[in-house]
Structures are given as structure tokens and as C-alpha cells.
Amino acid sequence: MKKLHILFFSLLLLLGILAGCNATNETKEQNEQQTAQTEESAAFPITATDAVGNEITIEEDPERIVSMIPSNTEIVFALGLGEKIVGVSDFDNYPEEEVQNIEKIGGQEFNVEKIISLQPNLVLAHESGLNISEEGLNQLRDVGIQVFVVEDAKSFEQVYKTIETIGSLTGASEKAEEIVSNMKKKIAEIEEKVANIKEEDQARVFMEVSGEPTIYTAGKGTFMDEMLNIIRADNVIEEEGWPQVTEEAIIEANPDVIITTYGYYVPDAADKILNRKGWETVSAIQNKRVYDVNSDLVVRPGPRLVEGVEELAKYIYPEIFKN
Amino acid sequence: MRNISIQRSSRINRTIAYLFVTTFFVLSLLVGVSIGTLHIPISSILDVFSHALFQTELSEKTEPMMMNIVLDIRLPRVLLAGLVGASLALAGAAFQGLLQNPLADPYTLGISSGASLGAVFVLFFGIQLPIFGFMTLPLISILTGFLTILSVIIFSRFVERSMKMETIILTGIIMSSFLGSIISLMIALTGEELRQIINWLLGSVSMRGWEYISLFLPFFIVGTLMLLLQGNELNALSFGEEKAHYLGVDVRRKKLSILIAASILTGAAVAVSGTIGFVGLVIPHLNRLIWGPDHRDLLPLSLIFGAGFLILADLVARTIISPTELPIGVITALIGAPIFAFILVRQRIERRG
Numbered sequence A: 001m002k003k004l005h006i007l008f009f010s011l012l013l014l015l016g017i018l019a020g021c022n023a024t025n026e027t028k029e030q031n032e033q034q035t036a037q038t039e040e041s042a043a044f045p046i047t048a049t050d051a052v053g054n055e056i057t058i059e060e061d062p063e064r065i066v067s068m069i070p071s072n073t074e075i076v077f078a079l080g081l082g083e084k085i086v087g088v089s090d091f092d093n094y095p096e097e098e099v100q101n102i103e104k105i106g107g108q109e110f111n112v113e114k115i116i117s118l119q120p121n122l123v124l125a126h127e128s129g130l131n132i133s134e135e136g137l138n139q140l141r142d143v144g145i146q147v148f149v150v151e152d153a154k155s156f157e158q159v160y161k162t163i164e165t166i167g168s169l170t171g172a173s174e175k176a177e178e179i180v181s182n183m184k185k186k187i188a189e190i191e192e193k194v195a196n197i198k199e200e201d202q203a204r205v206f207m208e209v210s211g212e213p214t215i216y217t218a219g220k221g222t223f224m225d226e227m228l229n230i231i232r233a234d235n236v237i238e239e240e241g242w243p244q245v246t247e248e249a250i251i252e253a254n255p256d257v258i259i260t261t262y263g264y265y266v267p268d269a270a271d272k273i274l275n276r277k278g279w280e281t282v283s284a285i286q287n288k289r290v291y292d293v294n295s296d297l298v299v300r301p302g303p304r305l306v307e308g309v310e311e312l313a314k315y316i317y318p319e320i321f322k323n
Numbered sequence B: 001m002r003n004i005s006i007q008r009s010s011r012i013n014r015t016i017a018y019l020f021v022t023t024f025f026v027l028s029l030l031v032g033v034s035i036g037t038l039h040i041p042i043s044s045i046l047d048v049f050s051h052a053l054f055q056t057e058l059s060e061k062t063e064p065m066m067m068n069i070v071l072d073i074r075l076p077r078v079l080l081a082g083l084v085g086a087s088l089a090l091a092g093a094a095f096q097g098l099l100q101n102p103l104a105d106p107y108t109l110g111i112s113s114g115a116s117l118g119a120v121f122v123l124f125f126g127i128q129l130p131i132f133g134f135m136t137l138p139l140i141s142i143l144t145g146f147l148t149i150l151s152v153i154i155f156s157r158f159v160e161r162s163m164k165m166e167t168i169i170l171t172g173i174i175m176s177s178f179l180g181s182i183i184s185l186m187i188a189l190t191g192e193e194l195r196q197i198i199n200w201l202l203g204s205v206s207m208r209g210w211e212y213i214s215l216f217l218p219f220f221i222v223g224t225l226m227l228l229l230q231g232n233e234l235n236a237l238s239f240g241e242e243k244a245h246y247l248g249v250d251v252r253r254k255k256l257s258i259l260i261a262a263s264i265l266t267g268a269a270v271a272v273s274g275t276i277g278f279v280g281l282v283i284p285h286l287n288r289l290i291w292g293p294d295h296r297d298l299l300p301l302s303l304i305f306g307a308g309f310l311i312l313a314d315l316v317a318r319t320i321i322s323p324t325e326l327p328i329g330v331i332t333a334l335i336g337a338p339i340f341a342f343i344l345v346r347q348r349i350e351r352r353g
Helices: A002-037 A070-078 A096-100 A112-117 A127-142 A156-169 A173-194 A223-230 A247-253 A269-274 A295-299 A305-316 B002-034 B042-054 B064-099 B111-125 B133-159 B165-189 B194-202 B209-228 B231-237 B241-246 B251-273 B279-291 B295-319 B328-352
Strands: A046-049 A055-058 A065-067 A085-088 A122-126 A146-150 A204-210 A215-217 A257-260 A290-292
Touching: A046 A156, A055 A146, A065 A070, A070 A085, A070 A122, A070 A156, A112 A127, A122 A127, A122 A156, A127 A146, A146 A156, A156 A173, A173 A223, A173 A305, A204 A223, A204 A247, A223 A295, A223 A305, A247 B064, A257 A269, A257 A305, A269 A290, A295 A305, B002 B042, B002 B064, B002 B279, B002 B295, B042 B064, B064 B165, B064 B209, B064 B231, B064 B251, B064 B279, B064 B295, B111 B133, B111 B165, B111 B194, B111 B251, B133 B165, B133 B209, B133 B251, B165 B194, B194 B328, B209 B251, B209 B295, B231 B241, B231 B251, B231 B295, B241 B251, B279 B295, B279 B328, B295 B328
Parallel strands: A065 A085, A065 A122, A122 A146, A204 A257, A257 A290
Antiparallel strands: A046 A055, A204 A215
């Protein structure tokens, strides 16, 4: 019994010491931050509601940010705040060189301890992986880290909003607006160029996002579909989301152009489709119009989506987008 | 007198049996080719077949697109399903006869785990051998399947020189769980390829094409011939090894050659289609129940019946919630498990009298 008491007290003592250490650390950091912040605008504190309905108040400009999904990272870098990112996911690959040197926090199943050890002021999580990440995020919230769950954008409008939200959270609202208006301008330019394409001249496009043996495609309500709408091309797929399709259905649909997005992990994705047996009658195969685009440009809800639209436009209407 | 009439009636029974399973197979083949995302009438299919085989003119109703779909997409798929089903059912019948264990199936001895490990290994590391290209996966898979059965045999000989059946089964089970845990390890470590690996493990004959059939065919022919010629020996062995020995069977050599032949079939089947369960277990039992336990007939009957069965299972897998395709292994298990339960109940009730 006596032994147990001693153990208990020593534990308490240890906890006390640890807590004390932490407190001193924090105050020191806060001081540093305050001095650094004096010349910045007084946009803080800011309160925002995230995708899961949590109201988050950020007292001061977050100096240490952990981004849990590549699209968030890209947005923060576009805002010019890349050096504030102290942790990214394993999947992050853009901007290539910068991201390589940032600590990795794991994939969808991230390492909670790692994130805590990075001492972030703000964690930018994402709505899409929530069913897996929820518990981990709660652990982060429990230790007092601000977690903002970014909405899973499904359209260009939502991406604009996401960029503006992240901008305001990080004290870069002006830059965010600049990015958004640039994106809108480029889209408008593209729309102008394709405005004269007649209904009957629209290219019919099939987009393959995963190849043999089970073909998946991008249907209605995806970015890729919205992009086709912008450049006035027809998606041959009518279903919502990311449906599976059979070879036969594609052969019957007879698309003019086939776009693949999985070339980064399947070598010669386009060539493989060109050589598929039984597809000889498909117009895209006969005219050798099968192209692989970088999937990050067409599915990742970030500032580079516009580049994705441009790339698709060049492949689908080469005569209009020559340069 | 009585003897002759029994012989005659059994001959008639045999004819009926072969007639029945062959009709079942041909019907499944035609239905399998006919039904899909695009409906193709049987008349067009026959038209395409005669065009392909005898160079007859295509009728106007048959579009070239239909021909491509029938010849390059559906037919290879249906044939591959048939070949895989035939191999698994035949190998299952042989294993059950040889191991005298009603629960034996082509996967009991760890061949499927071995072949799967090879395939998952290829997917996991994204290996592509320079000459073989996309055929790397099935080739490596066959190889590892074969290595597995070899090590099972060598190990059980090392444990016990006479290679008792129980030793072989136990060794196979040890091997399966060992290799299975390595597969689990790779799954746990994988990222991008996860869906590919899972899809493969659940089994599928989708988008394989004629290349896979030509790869599979030599193994199929060798394995099938080796097994079909062993009907008498299997009959003798099913009375027990000792009695088979007294009946003049060279037990050890026969055992080895049956094991190897059935393993070739299983390994090749797993290599091209993944692990498709229950075919090798249920089809032989079903046929034994209907046509009797004589291995001389049981082997070929199971072979043909298994082919038709897997073609139909594949048809269900790809049409039931089209365009989404279900893994064929799920369908065979959903159909196979209840059938197996039914067989078991019937046997027990009969035995009780």
C-alpha cells in the first residue's frame, strides 16, 4: 500500500514538472510571435466555422501550420506562406522541391504524436478523409491544437471559397482574392475561345481515372466534368461521381477523345488503351486521340485546377488552343 | 443376367450425365457471351462465330463493333472463366480423392497462398520484367505457386518419409498461414496499389484477353491430361493407401504425380484470375452426389460442370449491379456455401437412414 502511494505521488510530481516545462515554452514562443507580428495587419483574432461546424478562433497569425492534404499545401504555398508549413502528408508532391524538405506526418492514417511534436498553431485537415481521421483530430483538439477542417470542394466556386477561407485564416486575405480573381480571369479567357463551338461540333470525351482490369471514370459532379463543361466538350458518362464502366459501354459510346489520369503510376497508360483488343472501332482509337493528363491538375481542389483546364483544352481542341 | 442389366443401366446413366453437363456448359457459354452491358442477340453471336471460323459474310444487322465486342472482349472472358472453373473443379475432385478428406480443395495445400504471394509481390513492387511485360504477374504467380507445392512436398517428406496424407495436409496448412501473413504484411504497407491488390485477391476474370488464355492453355492441357488418366488410381487410393498398395498401385509415385498435376492446374488458375473459392470444393461434391463416386467419370464431369458454373458465376458478377462489377470470388462463395451446407445435411441424414 505504501509503495503504491509513493508511486502515485512521484507520478503527480512528474506531471507537475512536465506541465511547468510546457507552460514556460509556450509563453516564450508567444513572446516571439508577438514581436514578429507587430508589422502585420491587425486581422486577428479571427473566428471561422469549419466543415464540421466547429467554430474556431485564431488569436494571432499562425506561424506553424500542418497541412494534412496536398490541396491545402498547394493553397498555402500559393498564398506565399510556404515557409510557415512545418508538416505535410506523405502524398504531398507540389511544389516539388519545397515539399521534400518538410516533415511528413503520414498518410490518411496520420501520426498524431508527430503532429503534436511539430507544435503547430494551426492544423488544416480536410473533410474528405474524415471517417478515418476523426479520432486523430479529436486527440489533436484535446491537446489544444487548433484544427480547421477544410470543406471538400466539389466545384470551382467551392475551391474559390476554400482559397479565401484559408487566406483569411492565415492573414493573407488579399493574396487569396488575387489568386481567385486570376483563376476566374483565365477561365473566362478559355470560355471566350470556345464560345463559338457549335453544339454538334462538341467533342465527346471519355475520361478514364483507373485502368484495367476495372475501369473507373469521372462522371457528373466531378471537377473533370465541370472542366469539360467549361471548354464545351461532352462527357460520354451520364452517371454521378466516379462510376465503374464496362469496356462494352465505352465502345458503344464511341468517344472522340479519351483522357487518362493514372499515367503517373501506370507506365504507357495511353498506349495501353490504344492497343486494347476490341476497341478498334472507337473514334478516339482510330484517330489516336488518347492522352494522359497529370491527375493532380484535374482532381486536386487547389489553385492549379486552371492549368488542368488549359491542358484538357489543348488536347481536346488542339486547333483552337495551338500555343 | 442381373449384372448385365446393371451395367447397361449404368451406361445409360453415364450417357445422360455427359449429355447433361455438356448441354449445361454450352448453354452457359452462349448466355455468357450474349448478356452484358450491350445486348447482343444469339443470332448475331452465331453470325460472328461463323464469320470468324468459316469466313462467311456478316449479316447487315451485325455491326463491326458487335463483332469486336464478342470476339475480343466477351469470348476471351467467358472462355477464361470456363478454363479456370474447369481447372479448379478438376483439381478439387483430385485433391478430395487423393487426400480422402471431404474438406480438401485446390487451396488446402497452400498453392493459392503461394501463387497469391507472387502476384501481390509483383503488384506491391510494381515489377515488370523486360521481356514478359504485363505477363510478369501471371508468370511469377505460377512460379511461386509451384515452388510452394514443392516445398510442401519436400517438407512433409523430411518430416515423414512415407508422406502420410495427414502430414501433407498439415504442412499445407502451416504453409498457407505463413504465406498468408506475408501477404497481409504487404497489404498493410501498401498505398496506391491497395485496390489493385484487393481486387486481385478477390478474384476476377475481367479484361484479361486472349493473351491470358494462351498463357493458361498449356498448363491446362498438361494438368488435365495428367489427372484424367489417373481415374483408376484415384479410385484405388480412395480406399486408403494400404489397400491401394495391395491393389497394385505404386502409391508414392502416383501420389506425387497427382499432387503435381493438380497443383499445376491450381497455380495457373490462381495466376490468371486470383483466388476464386468454393468452386473446387462444391463442384466435385455436387457431381459425386448426382453421378456417383467413380473417379473415372467424376473427373471429366466435374471438369465440364465447373467450366459452366464459373461462366455463370462470372455472368452474375458482372451483370447483377452493372456497371459495377462484383468480385467473382464473392459470387462463388455466396452460391457455393449454401450448396455445400445442403450437401452436408443431406449426407448426414442419409447416413442416419
